[in-house]
Amino acid sequence: MDGLIHQLVSGIASGGIYASVALALVMIYQATHHVNFAQGEMAMFSTYIALTLIQAGVPYWVAFAIVVPVSFGVGALIQRILMEPLAKAPVLASVGVFIGLLLVFNSVAGWIFTYTLKPFPTPFGEGKPLLNGFVSRHDLGSTVVTLVVLISIWAFFRFTKVGLAMRAAAFNPVSSRLVGVPVNKMLALGWGLAAAIGAIAGMMVAPIVFLDPNMMSGVLLYAFAGALLGGITNPLGAVIGGFLVGIIENIGGAYIVGTELKLSMALFIIVVVLVVKPAGLFGKTLVSRV
Amino acid sequence: MPTLLEVVGLHGAYGESKVLHGLDFVVEEGGVTTLLGANGAGKTTTLRAISGMINTQGEIRFAGERIDGLATEAIARRGIAHVPDGRGTFMELTVEENLRLGAYTRNDKAGVAADMARVFDLFPKLHERLSQQAGTLSGGEQQMLAIARALLLRPRLLLLDEPSFGLAPLIVREIFDTMERIVRETKVSILVVEQNASLALAIADRAYLLETGRIVMSGAADDIRKDETLRRSYLGY
Numbered sequence: 335m336d337g338l339i340h341q342l343v344s345g346i347a348s349g350g351i352y353a354s355v356a357l358a359l360v361m362i363y364q365a366t367h368h369v370n371f372a373q374g375e376m377a378m379f380s381t382y383i384a385l386t387l388i389q390a391g392v393p394y395w396v397a398f399a400i401v402v403p404v405s406f407g408v409g410a411l412i413q414r415i416l417m418e419p420l421a422k423a424p425v426l427a428s429v430g431v432f433i434g435l436l437l438v439f440n441s442v443a444g445w446i447f448t449y450t451l452k453p454f455p456t457p458f459g460e461g462k463p464l465l466n467g468f469v470s471r472h473d474l475g476s477t478v479v480t481l482v483v484l485i486s487i488w489a490f491f492r493f494t495k496v497g498l499a500m501r502a503a504a505f506n507p508v509s510s511r512l513v514g515v516p517v518n519k520m521l522a523l524g525w526g527l528a529a530a531i532g533a534i535a536g537m538m539v540a541p542i543v544f545l546d547p548n549m550m551s552g553v554l555l556y557a558f559a560g561a562l563l564g565g566i567t568n569p570l571g572a573v574i575g576g577f578l579v580g581i582i583e584n585i586g587g588a589y590i591v592g593t594e595l596k597l598s599m600a601l602f603i604i605v606v607v608l609v610v611k612p613a614g615l616f617g618k619t620l621v622s623r624v
Numbered sequence: 625m626p627t628l629l630e631v632v633g634l635h636g637a638y639g640e641s642k643v644l645h646g647l648d649f650v651v652e653e654g655g656v657t658t659l660l661g662a663n664g665a666g667k668t669t670t671l672r673a674i675s676g677m678i679n680t681q682g683e684i685r686f687a688g689e690r691i692d693g694l695a696t697e698a699i700a701r702r703g704i705a706h707v708p709d710g711r712g713t714f715m716e717l718t719v720e721e722n723l724r725l726g727a728y729t730r731n732d733k734a735g736v737a738a739d740m741a742r743v744f745d746l747f748p749k750l751h752e753r754l755s756q757q758a759g760t761l762s763g764g765e766q767q768m769l770a771i772a773r774a775l776l777l778r779p780r781l782l783l784l785d786e787p788s789f790g791l792a793p794l795i796v797r798e799i800f801d802t803m804e805r806i807v808r809e810t811k812v813s814i815l816v817v818e819q820n821a822s823l824a825l826a827i828a829d830r831a832y833l834l835e836t837g838r839i840v841m842s843g844a845a846d847d848i849r850k851d852e853t854l855r856r857s858y859l860g861y
């Protein structure tokens with residue numbers, strides 16, 4: 335029983351990271367109807383920048399506070415420079431750019447930082463596990479950080495004018511322009527936010543899986559499974575899906591398929607969702623009169 | 625009356641196919657101007673050209689300044705609210721969020737609140753449905769929402785694209801009555817495009833008749849309404 339609770343708790347912790355990346359995927363998907371395959375590699379690269387800063391003697395949270403806005407800027411620039419000219423291009427052109435970005439970030443990271451696994455520090459201390467030994471300090475800390483990020487993003491979209499304008503620009507760009515919303519700026523903002531969320535997820539997962547240029551490939555797959563499971567059209571659904579996948583992954587890995595086959599469960603979830611309920615658990619079928 | 629919008633030699637095209645062939649017209653401050661014409665005459669395209677949604681040649685002056693070539697959102701910011709064909713409802717958002725988006729360009733909270741109250745006075749149905757998903761509204765309610773959303777920009781010029789389209793006669797009557805009220809009670813000028821000429825002429829001061837991208841006739845709305853030959857040959861009623 336203790337083992338199960340332990341798996342459940344660490345499932346929630348890694349689920350939080352999948353939820354963050356799933357949210358980043360869904361944000362860009364909602365605005366552009368494309369899945370950014372490079373989301374994970376961008377996060378990995380941000381994490382390397384953080385490590386470089388920390389190794390240069392910058393305190394962890396200062397490095398965090400530098401990397402998040404820098405990632406935001408890079409994300410927004412990628413949208414402005416690479417994606418905006420492709421706004422009217424066929425889907426495959428965008429997919430090509432996403433895969434190109436994935437390869438570029440991966441190779442450049444390998445070139446600069448080498449492919450060897452590197453330990454990444456946790457800001458939450460290495461001490462004894464908390465809560466009767468069920469949860470490590472890092473799992474608890476990263477879950478709190480993830481929840482703060484997710485709640486802030488939700489509040490931003492729900493309660494601010496810019497958040498509303500971003501949703502409007504994603505749903506109906508033509509009408510948005512007519513009420514004065516600068517749609518291209520909103521898209522750049524969305525890319526920036528997605529990159530910033532990814533950077534945080536990268537920094538939270540790196541102490542667990544160690545940092546290397548392929549660190550996020552597994553995470554991205556779980557996140558994608560989470561987004562699909564919750565419904566790729568629904569940010570809240572994607573977040574819940576991310577947490578569910580984390581829990582399924584940990585418990586399934588411990589009791590059903592074994593750790594070696596954990597990643598294949600992500601693919602299994604993807605296939606089952608697509609066959610049984612393509613809209614996902616919370617993907618809403620919109621009601622509209624014509 | 626002073627001129628608010630002046631269009632000179634306006635050409636417009638969708639890609640290769642030219643739709644507007646050199647239009648000249650004006651919209652006077654404080655009045656209702658209507659563009660009439662059959663399907664495909666270029667009415668919607670003219671409104672899109674004013675809002676910078678298509679590539680154009682020629683001059684468009686708003687309040688004395690050139691606006692042709694500006695981005696759509698910049699034109700909206702200058703005070704032109706456009707109710708597009710199909711109404712442009714944000715289907716996935718609530719009625720309230722649709723209205724808040726209408727006021728996106730404004731920062732005067734008190735003014736927005738006052739205008740919000742005003743559109744509820746004009747369209748009480750919207751107030752009852754504030755938290756409802758806008759996509760579930762009926763066609764007439766969506767048209768009301770679209771006009772309310774446009775008014776919240778506090779525009780100097782309101783562009784309306786076929787407000788009667790696809791609606792039951794009773795609802796159309798209601799919407800046109802409200803439009804008359806808006807003109808009476810506010811300083812907003814309206815450029816309305818309509819296939820239903822008799823409706824539009826009843827509330828308009830000035831009318832232009834569009835045929836295959838050219839203006840073939842213009843004049844005071846009353847004169848056109850009274851001229852039976854004209855009405856029969858061009859407007860078909």
